[in-house]
Amino acid sequence: MKKELRNLIKILTSCYPNKSGLNFTNNYELFVAVLLSAQCTDKKVNDVTPFFFKKYPDFFALCNAKEKEVQKMIKPINYFKTKAKNLIRAAKLIVDKFNAILPIDQKSLLELPGVGEKSASVILACNNIPAFPVDTHVARVARRLGLTTHKDPHKISLDLKNKISKKYWISMHHALIWHGRTVCKARSPKCKDCVVSRYCPSSSIYR
Ligand code: SF4
Missing domain, CATH: 1.10.340.30 (Hypothetical protein; domain 2)
Structure with missing residues (x-):
């Protein structure tokens, strides 16, 4: 993985919980x-x-x-x-x-x-088995961050799996969801508050 991508992963995975927003016990x-x-x-x-x-x-x-x-x-x-x-x-x-x-x-x-x-x-x-599920948040944030150009979730998942080391698949899946929900929102991304804006080709800050 390139250094920029490593930094982006490090920042995002340290900012958000490595867990689903759904409540369950088994x-x-x-x-x-x-x-x-x-x-x-x-x-x-x-x-x-x-x-x-x-x-x-x-x-x-x-x-x-x-x-x-x-x-x-x-x-x-x-x-x-x-x-x-x-x-x-x-x-x-x-x-x-x-x-x-x-x-x-x-x-x-x-x-x-x-x-x-x-x-x-x-x-x-x-269940801690490496996978990279793609929902609407993952798809949007991954595209904005330049990690994929696809719209199809299957193709996006393949792009992410190819670019990101397997050990980060689950934590990045969660991080991209939390980031999409709280900062990189669909209608109005809060680029000024974004911890990875310097790595983002879609950031509105540097335009
Ligand atoms: S800089 Fe803006 S568009 Fe890029 S990830 Fe952050 S919030 Fe999203």
Whole structure:
């Protein structure tokens, strides 16, 4: 890696927590939170999950849940009907095929209803398995920082994995999300408050 990129990684990863904004205490809770978080803020998910986990504490409970009741519990979440259906179907598959334990490998995760490449990568990363999930924040900040020119999340992930050492994939994934949420916002990036503005080709400060 080039010195500038090393410095940028060092600064960003030291400024932000190396953890997800979702609240969970085990892989069952992680799975539910990640599925609910598609097209939805972590805050909304974190508001709903404490009640959800109390009523459905594991995959056994969830696979026997009534779809209408799950819908009711997650109603504040976007696409709650589809997500309720996927959660129950996925729980049934995990109970039947994986002995009620969430499989922690990309291929098995992608077999589960509602799990795409990004969700699978987030689950892997939260289990400390090197992955570089790309959400809207990662995509935007990576483009502004000149780490990719792509718009497609898969291609962005490949660019980031090629440029950044594997040992930083997870911490940089988290750092780019936190940076995008708090400083490098979609509409009005706060370049004056940005700790990496000197390395950023999109910075408004030096123009
Ligand atoms: S300098 Fe501005 S555009 Fe670049 S990363 Fe920082 S906030 Fe984003």
